[in-house]
Amino acid sequence: HLQEFVTVLVRDPRTQKEDSWHSYIDYEIFIHTNSMCFTRKTSCVRRRFREFVWLRQRLQSNAVLIQLPELPSKTPFFNMNNPHHVDHRRQGLQEFLEKILQDALLLSDSRLHLFLQTQLSPEDMEACVSGQTKYSVADAIHEFASLNRRFPIEDEETKKGKNDADSDSESSSSGLRPSDDSISCGCKARPASEES
Secondary structure (H helix, E strand, O other): OOOOOEEEEEEEEEEEEOOOOOEEEEEEEEEEEOOOOOOOOEEEEEEEHHHHHHHHHHHHHHOOOOOOOOOOOOOOOOOOOOHHHHHHHHHHHHHHHHHHOOOHHHHOOHHHHHHHHOOOOHHHHHHHHOOOOOOOHHHHHHHOOOOOOOOOOOOHHHHHOHHHHHOOOOHHHHOOOHHHHOOOOOOOOOOHHHOO
């Protein structure tokens, strides 16, 4: 029986311009795993610091008894142009995810999977886990585990042919059988309706 592993890398910080006054840095999150908890075995998405903050808050509110690991501190002196600052934060974000991915309860939260394997915004992730979108969590991840595809919001046309085309595209390279790519078995996410 193969040892289960999850490799998570936070890498390639890039400055993104929001508008002429505001910029932010986002980081690539790379996942490679053979764990049955994951819908896809490899994925690459980009997330910014405030999305990590959102994720931690949501995970904490669902898993009240767990002491979640801390994020790197949000310092007022953080300088986007200082490579040392940026790398320190990148490292902290990676350690945060590594610790979270060791916890089975946190792994059962669909938000974590949407955060790691789609580009959905926090609002769309919330809508998806609470069943307000036509696409399921698994749909979103299959549609959307690569950087260059923004999720077509409620666009029915693109959904028809998607599974044949790309849902198993990443299996061939990792040597896993396509069937391993099916939706998680033991890690069914709890329905979001439990929350008040």
